Amino acid sequence: MAVFGVVLAAGKGERLRPLTLYVPKPLMPIPGGRLAMQDAVERLLPLKPVRIYVITHYMAELILDAVKRMNLTYNGLLEAIIHDKLLGTAGHLYFLGNLVKDDDIVVVENGDVIADVNMVDAVNFHMEKNLDMTIIGYRAGFQLRYGVLETEGYEVKAWVEKPTINLTISTGNYIIKGKLLRLLNGGFIDMNDYVNLIIRRGGRVGAYLVNKFVDIGTVDDYLKLWCQGK
Template sequence: MRAVVLAGGEGRRLRPATLTVPKPLMPLDGIPILHIILTQLKRAGCTHVTLSLGYQAHMIKASFDENRWSGLELDFSLENEALGTAGPLSLLPPFEDSTLVMNADLLTDIDFADLWARHKKSQASATVALSRQEVDIAHGVVDIDDERRVTDFREKPRLSFLVSAGIYVLEPSLLRFLPQAARHDMPALLDDARAHGEPIEGYVIDGDWHDIGTREQLSFATEAFRADPARYLGRTAAAELCAGTGAPWAVGG
């Protein structure tokens, strides 16, 4: 399995913390988000990861001594200007096979190996990981028809949505819809592909997912990770963390 981790964002909503520490290195209970992600990818069978960098790229590269980390082969791609959530892929060599692409600002217990297997079995051009999110509406919701007659009234309903989790498996053919070295976001890329008849599948995460875009979200993710690190890292890595015996995310480790 090969993966690309998009780690170039500025993390403006996390300021002032991200003025000195890039968002992918923000710690969850002392462990950088990016190191948690790399540990998960390795456990899933990933052998080669490209880190797509932008803001404070030198700090992220400095957190890895060599182009290998805990048994993973690493390489780095640098965007000189913000290219969105899909644009950075245009700077990479053409994909040779299916590639997992994900954001570096999330915490999840998704089974990456199962996502990969489901994608390969589906023969889709792309598989999008989805998280079910629920929103409580504090007021009565009213529906009306074209004649302004009330057709339904729901008191303080809970609405359920599937949202993109920022994790994808892409086929090489999909990248022909990507403009070269221009800002482009993943929804636009997938919409272009769908418009040309490319099959796009969804994979619903049967577990936990946290976006880490704001200080409040960072706090929620930190509490979730602190409460049960084994849920995200597996028992072995979590035990090493608790015992402080050379955990695999240590610099150079």
């Protein structure tokens, strides 16, 4: 069994504009003097991956330059893969289908996510539970702005003022058995549809929860990261 890493760095980062008009989101600087993409790469290093593939499309030449510079630090471990079109957050994994064996593990990181993930523990969890796919999740609370009425028909049984709803969300980090990449055909597919396809085919999908997660998807999120530090 071998471990392969993938950093998704292909998207246009439209929600982070105008910043991403000049630099792709994975190359945005983050606290600590690093690039967002480096946070993803460094989460993978303790797994001793055979290779870390950085998938790029938007402003690919800038990503390529960054990979070359990072390889001076990471001993040539990274390899940039340029795709000529966007294939969705799962569709870009298609090229790995011919490179990995069924029992190999592919760890996928979004290049714009800042998360405290012990990937060694996460992969051990994945293997101990005999899962086909593990989604790195985060338990998030969302407070509603309104009072909520609990009703039976037209009768009000209770009033709950601005309740907090707790949900498990995906952090954009995934552990996938190599055999599942055979389900991809080179077409466009996002990760949510891919996960549902795996489940429909009888695959076992689990969630491994982490305590800290930041998505720098919007300008507000990015500024908040700098205000809080990492």
